[in-house]
Amino acid sequence: MPARNATDVAAQNGAKQVKALLFDVFGTVVDWRGGISREAAAFGARNGIDRDWLAFADDWRGLYQPAMEQVRAGNRGFVRLDVLHRENLDQLFGKYGITGISEEETDHLNRAWHRLRPWEDVLPGLHRLHRQYVLGTLSNGNIALMVNMARNSGLPWDAVLGAEVTRSYKPMPETYLGSCEALGLRPDQCMLVAAHNGDLQAARDCGMKTAYINRPYEYGPHQKVDFEATSDWEFIANDMVELADQIGCP
Incomplete structure (x- = not known):
């Protein structure tokens, strides 16, 4: 998967206005x-x-x-x-x-x-992204689950958002919109980072920016979808470190 020019992506998609990166967790962040x-x-x-x-x-x-x-x-x-x-x-x-x-x-x-433990690229990538952005979850996992997972692995979340906060499950629009609102941000000021094209499409439909992380081994030999990006997401990366490179986080 070729790297994309971060400057071009930001100019074309208004990514510079993004204040927060919100992450799908199961499969995207943890194995x-x-x-x-x-x-x-x-x-x-x-x-x-x-x-x-x-x-x-x-x-x-x-x-x-x-x-x-x-x-x-x-x-x-x-x-x-x-x-x-x-x-x-x-x-x-x-x-x-x-x-x-x-x-x-x-x-x-x-x-x-x-x-659950993160993929090995996650902590290095997140710590770089954290220098520039608010980081939070946008997961179907409940608050206690996300907090315990973060403490066990050192995931640097600023906020735990998603299903329990909004009382809804993805891909319901209120899960995405309510998570952005909880941060006091517009949807276009938030970017969903996910390994699932359907999740990203639901976020885009709500006005959020999008970043695809490729996890072709999430389901082992049973994986049937999400071997690659299927749309022109603002960022497309093989892992979190590459995403930090593309966005320009030191």
Whole structure:
């Protein structure tokens, strides 16, 4: 993926007026598949359970969108992602024939999402971007999840925004617009950084600027989309360090 001229991009798209970079987190900032499969394998070892833990991670993530859709469709009131993750985990235990697990062990596994680690380019890139911009999350993850993840890995967020703050789940417009409003900024003063073209399109539709980060291995061999940018996003980069280069952050 070729680098783009940061000066040209800024001139063409008004990127110089951007005050805040808001980040999708799962897949863009952290490696959920690797992290969840490792935590699940450790859970299995502690409890004498042998399963395909990569498949378990994929299946747990596979229940993510359907669970949120029940909220988006108005079939249930807003609940935090921790609650949806726990409901999905209980469902997975049934599918995988896992029984007799204590509440303490189950809760610890559910909070594996709080302990996900960033891709290796993330911290160097974010620290450079932080010199010039307000940084925050624009994630479907709830506040406690995002805060714990940041403290575990040193993610330099200035604000934790997204689903719980706006009581909505992406790609609902209010998730994007409410996050910008919470910072006292117009949508065009905020840029979404994400590895998912659909997320970026929803942000652009709300008036936000956009930056694509390529994560072609997020879903391992099961990835079917987001191998490359599919639109003319303001910035297109292979990783966070390259994004900092393109924007001109020292």
